[in-house]
Amino acid sequence: MSTSQSHSVSGAVLPGHQLVLGPDAPLHLDCGEDLAPVTIAYQTYGRLNADKSNAILICHALTGDHYVADIHPITGKPGWWQELVGPGRILDTDRYFLICSNVLGGCMGTTGPADINPATGKPWGVTFPGITIADMVRAQVRLVDHLGIDQLFSVIGGSMGGMQVLEWAVRYPHRVFTAIPIASAARHSAQNIAFGEVGRQAVIADPDWCQGDYLLHGKRPQNGLAVARMAAHITYLSEAALHRKFGRNLQGRKLTYGFNADFQVESYLRHQGSSFVDRFDANSYLYITRAMDYFDLAADHGGVLANAFRGTKVRFCVISFTSDWLFPTRESRAVVHALNAVAANVSFVEVESDKGHDAFLLDEPEFHATLYGFLEGAAEHRGLPRAGW
Amino acid sequence: MSTSQSHSVSGAVLPGHQLVLGPDAPLHLDCGEDLAPVTIAYQTYGRLNADKSNAILICHALTGDHYVADIHPITGKPGWWQELVGPGRILDTDRYFLICSNVLGGCMGTTGPADINPATGKPWGVTFPGITIADMVRAQVRLVDHLGIDQLFSVIGGSMGGMQVLEWAVRYPHRVFTAIPIASAARHSAQNIAFGEVGRQAVIADPDWCQGDYLLHGKRPQNGLAVARMAAHITYLSEAALHRKFGRNLQGRKLTYGFNADFQVESYLRHQGSSFVDRFDANSYLYITRAMDYFDLAADHGGVLANAFRGTKVRFCVISFTSDWLFPTRESRAVVHALNAVAANVSFVEVESDKGHDAFLLDEPEFHATLYGFLEGAAEHRGLPRAGW
Numbered sequence: 001m002s003t004s005q006s007h008s009v010s011g012a013v014l015p016g017h018q019l020v021l022g023p024d025a026p027l028h029l030d031c032g033e034d035l036a037p038v039t040i041a042y043q044t045y046g047r048l049n050a051d052k053s054n055a056i057l058i059c060h061a062l063t064g065d066h067y068v069a070d071i072h073p074i075t076g077k078p079g080w081w082q083e084l085v086g087p088g089r090i091l092d093t094d095r096y097f098l099i100c101s102n103v104l105g106g107c108m109g110t111t112g113p114a115d116i117n118p119a120t121g122k123p124w125g126v127t128f129p130g131i132t133i134a135d136m137v138r139a140q141v142r143l144v145d146h147l148g149i150d151q152l153f154s155v156i157g158g159s160m161g162g163m164q165v166l167e168w169a170v171r172y173p174h175r176v177f178t179a180i181p182i183a184s185a186a187r188h189s190a191q192n193i194a195f196g197e198v199g200r201q202a203v204i205a206d207p208d209w210c211q212g213d214y215l216l217h218g219k220r221p222q223n224g225l226a227v228a229r230m231a232a233h234i235t236y237l238s239e240a241a242l243h244r245k246f247g248r249n250l251q252g253r254k255l256t257y258g259f260n261a262d263f264q265v266e267s268y269l270r271h272q273g274s275s276f277v278d279r280f281d282a283n284s285y286l287y288i289t290r291a292m293d294y295f296d297l298a299a300d301h302g303g304v305l306a307n308a309f310r311g312t313k314v315r316f317c318v319i320s321f322t323s324d325w326l327f328p329t330r331e332s333r334a335v336v337h338a339l340n341a342v343a344a345n346v347s348f349v350e351v352e353s354d355k356g357h358d359a360f361l362l363d364e365p366e367f368h369a370t371l372y373g374f375l376e377g378a379a380e381h382r383g384l385p386r387a388g389w
Numbered sequence: 390m391s392t393s394q395s396h397s398v399s400g401a402v403l404p405g406h407q408l409v410l411g412p413d414a415p416l417h418l419d420c421g422e423d424l425a426p427v428t429i430a431y432q433t434y435g436r437l438n439a440d441k442s443n444a445i446l447i448c449h450a451l452t453g454d455h456y457v458a459d460i461h462p463i464t465g466k467p468g469w470w471q472e473l474v475g476p477g478r479i480l481d482t483d484r485y486f487l488i489c490s491n492v493l494g495g496c497m498g499t500t501g502p503a504d505i506n507p508a509t510g511k512p513w514g515v516t517f518p519g520i521t522i523a524d525m526v527r528a529q530v531r532l533v534d535h536l537g538i539d540q541l542f543s544v545i546g547g548s549m550g551g552m553q554v555l556e557w558a559v560r561y562p563h564r565v566f567t568a569i570p571i572a573s574a575a576r577h578s579a580q581n582i583a584f585g586e587v588g589r590q591a592v593i594a595d596p597d598w599c600q601g602d603y604l605l606h607g608k609r610p611q612n613g614l615a616v617a618r619m620a621a622h623i624t625y626l627s628e629a630a631l632h633r634k635f636g637r638n639l640q641g642r643k644l645t646y647g648f649n650a651d652f653q654v655e656s657y658l659r660h661q662g663s664s665f666v667d668r669f670d671a672n673s674y675l676y677i678t679r680a681m682d683y684f685d686l687a688a689d690h691g692g693v694l695a696n697a698f699r700g701t702k703v704r705f706c707v708i709s710f711t712s713d714w715l716f717p718t719r720e721s722r723a724v725v726h727a728l729n730a731v732a733a734n735v736s737f738v739e740v741e742s743d744k745g746h747d748a749f750l751l752d753e754p755e756f757h758a759t760l761y762g763f764l765e766g767a768a769e770h771r772g773l774p775r776a777g778w
Contacts, residue, residue, distance in 0.1 A: 130646025205612035223594035257519025
């Protein structure tokens with residue numbers, strides 16, 4: 001374990017912890033390659049109790065990172081689940097020990113395509129090995145091992161984070177007491193893959209992508225990555241939310257009959273695109289969207305999702321949102337049906353919300369009440385006192 | 390009226406008719422400018438009857454054109470409504486005289502940004518005036534005048550074509566006997582505008598766009614336009630249709646852990662993108678999507694859609710498709726509610742289909758039966774014999 005500081009692609013110093021897996025302990029990947037060294041950047045909140053039974057692993061989404069409840073070192077904004085984390089909050093730091101690591105392939109401290117390939121002394125770029133959700137989880141397992149934790153009290157995450165939760169529950173069921181996949185799915189749908197491909201092609205079409213070697217040429221495919229982000233961002237919101245926030249409101253007083261951002265929704269999307277490129281690496285975007293496309297839990301179990309969960313003792317809480325059209329409720333329901341088919345312990349709540357996929361990041365009282373209730377019950381069952389140590 | 394041949398951006402000879410509006414009869418546009426000369430490229434099918442009462446104007450969608458029922462001069466594919474047009478078919482050429490013109494701003498013969506600005510001798514590019522759906526309809530009115538038709542038996546179209554239908558019915562109600570807007574809306578929603586903006590930014594981000602002057606530099610922003618088309622194409626299909634057609638099927642035997650098109654849906658989308666750029670002009674794409682964004686019938690009538698239709702004698706048939714999420718049924722229903730509020734004559738059918746927005750271009754028996762029934766009834770009411778002349 002190293003305590004040296006790491007830096008983001010944009011040069012910002014990245015606070016937090018690091019675990020380095022050396023050449024003697026490489027990470028074996030689904031593609032067949034062994035990767036080493038691997039740095040895993042992570043944050044923790046709260047304290048691990050004496051019997052190490054109060055740890056919750058938080059899994060972040062595609063463009064998230066491990067700054068769950070800190071000021072983000074690049075954007076200066078609050079952590080993405082800041083509201084949930086703290087003393088007396090739902091993810092109660094007086095009771096639980098929270099862990100979140102930047103995913104493998106990411107660009108916020110954990111090894112990814114923007115890092116130097118020690119074999120060549122140059123950035124990996126697209127010579128970085130292809131990664132999967134299972135690979136991301138393998139890295140997390142190594143971190144949990146390093147922290148000396150046999151069983152996580154909970155693994156929780158939304159969207160791609162939920163895929164990691166499901167992967168944990170299926171591959172390492174004895175190491176997970178409860179699993180909380182939110183706004184997620186057991187596989188990427190054809191439409192999900194299609195949107196992923198649009199984003200990748202937007203990046204690849206940018207000449208500044210330089211066949212993936214932009215860092216070597218001192219460039220960055222900012223325009224392409226911004227377009228990718230704009231397209232993706234639409235899928236994170238519901239039509240109702242866009243209508244409520246922006247409708248057809250104009251930026252100025254009247255139409256310009258040109259291609260400036262006449263409508264507020266255009267200006268908003270452009271801002272989403274341009275601010276994203278300051279904090280995210282384009283090749284990381286390619287690799288991580290690809291990992292999501294490849295995710296298909298049933299495929300690894302003879303095409304029958306229920307087989308993935310057979311005999312599980314994990315307690316599941318599956319949560320979806322009514323207006324989420326990227327990971328619609330039917331995908332969560334497919335997971336619940338599979339769990340029911342093997343008589344697993346599962347709660348399922350479809351939260352009424354018009355905020356779309358991003359609802360899991362927003363202040364949604366019914367969602368928060370569901371999380372709180374499930375965690376309270378599980379903590380009691382697990383014998384976790386209100387103060388966890 | 391000229392009979393000279395015109396050419397597409399790609400150099401193909403374009404068959405069909407042309408009407409040229411000379412400098413003595415410019416087209417007055419919503420933006421305040423007068424445009425001349427204006428060429429209107431159009432096709433007709435069937436014969437106009439003696440009292441000129443059997444004409445149907447077909448309005449095409451964003452990337453459509455006037456080759457409704459001919460082999461397309463660039464792609465070599467059948468016309469986009471080929472199945473509906475012909476003797477004894479729903480748009481019966483023994484009974485009706487069908488007209489379809491390429492929209493103003495288009496790239497298949499009607500004046501658009503790829504044409505030469507006579508004042509400079511150079512392609513218009515982004516100096517072409519901003520256009521609206523109302524401007525497109527103004528050009529169509531001139532064509533209908535030229536053909537000596539006082540009242541169209543019907544104006545029909547899907548998607549952006551449906552916007553033109555509504556515009557006709559509102560601005561020229563005495564010149565329209567029936568109006569059939571399909572899979573359309575009385576305004577572009579915030580989500581529609583957002584998707585439009587992603588497409589435009591994809592084009593504009595391509596360095597080969599050259600600030601709009603690509604033709605002057607012998608270039609074309611093919612990568613950007615392909616990405617725009619890919620993103621748009623996803624919105625034309627339902628999730629169910631993508632799942633049925635492609636699911637998670639692979640192109641090859643196994644995953645490559647790279648960025649090739651591993652999945653069939655990726656390969657399909659890439660093909661949609663790359664084939665589109667052969668037949669469409671990038672600046673036309675910018676101008677026409679912008680025209681759709683600007684469309685808002687209610688805004689021109691004090692924000693109350695019903696006011697747009699007050700006193701109308703037009704008979705409406707409004708059609709939507711259950712799985713169309715780009716122009717969902719609620720948008721059609723808003724039109725129907727407005728028509729009902731002014732006691733207009735309106736039929737409304739929501740066709741059960743899992744094919745998404747593109748259902749209006751596909752073989753959908755219930756849709757076709759609806760069209761047939763409505764046209765039969767209206768033709769009888771109008772006193773059109775089965776053979777129209």
